[in-house]
Amino acid sequence: MQLSARNQLKGKIKDIKKGPVSTEVVLDINGQSVVASITSTSADSLGLKVGDDAVAIVKASSVMIGVQ
DSSP states (O other), rough: OOOOOOEEEEEEEEEEESSSSSEEEEEETTEEEEEEEEEEHHHHHHTOOOOOEEEEOOOOOOOOOOOO
């Protein structure tokens, strides 16, 4: 599958918190966490499990960058 979104972050599913409508998925990407909220229907359809490889795909018109 090809996507137009260029920001694709590969990692492993660290945690899944399923709710009645939405599910929070935490992805570990080289020690950093990316959290996504998706519909529970989508989570079920994807068959997500902790430890699975997954990709966070980010396509946004605005991305903020900060320095420490």
